[in-house]
Amino acid sequence: MSTTLEKPDVLADELVAHVSSATVIRRDEPMAKHTTLRVGGLADFYVEPANENDLSAILKFCSERDLKFFILGRGSNLLVRDGGFRGVVICLQTPEFSRVEIDGTRIRAGAGAKQKTVAVEAKRAGLSGVEFLEGIPGSIGGALRMNAGAMGGETFNAVESVRVMDYAGNIRELTPAEMSVSYRSCATLKDHIALSAVFRCAPAPREEIESRMKAFSEKRWSSQPAAPSAGCMFKNPAAIPAGKLIDELGLKGTKIGGARVSLEHGNFLVNDGNATAKDVLNLIELLRQKAQAERGIELSPEVEIFGED
Ligand SMILES: Cc1cc2nc3c(=O)[nH]c(=O)nc-3n(C[C@H](O)[C@H](O)[C@H](O)COP(=O)(O)OP(=O)(O)OC[C@H]3O[C@@H](n4cnc5c(N)ncnc54)[C@H](O)[C@@H]3O)c2cc1C
Known part of the structure; x- marks a missing residue:
């Protein structure tokens, strides 16, 4: 169950007063907009600091008020739960950074x-x-x-x-x-x-350099899906690459809600368009159980999972 922050309007006004006007501050920001998997609930606050001074002021603000914060990049290695994040998501995307x-x-x-x-x-x-x-x-x-x-x-x-x-x-x-x-x-x-x-x-x-990059790109796109994903979902166990294991278990194409194991690559879980974080989490759990039950192998997520259910 998600909890709520006390007096978010007051906090937002205080935060605005601590930073320059070039810093972006938004309330209730859908994290699905900021992750390549396109799932995730609302972050109470989303900020893009304009410069290092503002970043430092935001950290101080969070520390003084005991607010959690999370540093977001481009969200390509993240799974944010459907309940979102009670705190401040900080993204260094402004021109200065x-x-x-x-x-x-x-x-x-x-x-x-x-x-x-x-x-x-x-x-x-x-x-x-x-x-x-x-x-x-x-x-x-x-x-x-x-x-x-x-x-x-x-x-x-x-x-x-x-x-x-x-x-x-x-x-x-x-x-x-x-x-x-x-x-x-x-x-x-x-x-x-x-x-x-x-x-x-x-x-x-x-x-x-150009021909090396072209070869890398061709190799990548011939082996990985174009649908929204968070890249490789699991770390490779010592015994076998996670994608090969999932393939050998016959689990490619397995679907829960809008989340599906990619047919192109067993270690990619893709969003068919309407997936929730819960769908993806349930699919992760199913794959982990099958890998453990049928091969005695523990799969652990490479993707970082955060936020509230
Ligand atoms: C289609 C696809 C293909 C991919 N292929 C590869 C691949 O070939 N190789 C590979 O290694 N990965 C791959 N990935 C995974 C992902 O792209 C990488 O891990 C990438 O480096 C994550 O960068 P990000 O900015 O999206 O970080 P995010 O996903 O936003 O964050 C990842 C972690 O980095 C932290 N973080 C972000 N910025 C900062 C910062 N400034 N300071 C401190 N911590 C920070 C976050 O807090 C979080 O813990 C792939 C992902 C996708 C979707």
Whole structure:
């Protein structure tokens, strides 16, 4: 059951008074609008801070009032429950956080920049090393938190440093060696916000970069569905890739409400248009039970699930 915040109108007015007028603040924002799976209930507050000062002020505001907050990228690795989120969703999508600047062989990209934009700008500048970001539908902040990777590359292999803000508003520039990084995760960003990152690339002929990106794109789109999804739903167990397991269990195409196991790729759960988060969660549970009962394998979600039922 979802609870409600006390005096949300008063809180909204107070929040407005704490930040510059360029910061976007909305009430009751449908999270389905902000996730690639297109499900999720209302967030009490949705804010896009205009700059680092405003971000810091929002964090202070949340801390003083004991409000929960969640840092949202482009919502491509998220499943938000139907009851939404009682707190403040903070999204670094304003121009200040979305800049991509090239300096020699280095690229500084804001946390709100699209991963694809970084790959395309690198190609334009004849810089190789971030081609794998081309087809991942998230932001640089999400790439850093998830140590996103594809086609043999992963984010932290190309990162030279990350500018972060802690929850008290202090800013530091960290090298990867100073951060806790593992397969598809950067634990340091569980309690720090990535503001931007510097990627170190190598000069290469533009045609070579272009043809690598084209090959990556063809490979991706021949093996993954175009329907709304959150990418791979489960981590790959040690014994077998999750998609192969689901395929071998004969579960491709299984449907609950508007949620369906993709026919193209067993590890993608897609929204047929009218799915609720509950449909997706029930489908996840069904797949987990079958994998456990029939093969003794535990499937755990790679996608982050948050919010209230
Ligand atoms: C069709 C499809 C294909 C995909 N293919 C791949 C793939 O090939 N490889 C791969 O690795 N992933 C893939 N994904 C998953 C997803 O795109 C990546 O994990 C991506 O990096 C998430 O970025 P995001 O901006 O959407 O993050 P979100 O989903 O919005 O958030 C993910 C996590 O990052 C945190 N976060 C976001 N921004 C920040 C920030 N600035 N500071 C701190 N924490 C932050 C959030 O709080 C959350 O915990 C795919 C997804 C889809 C839908």
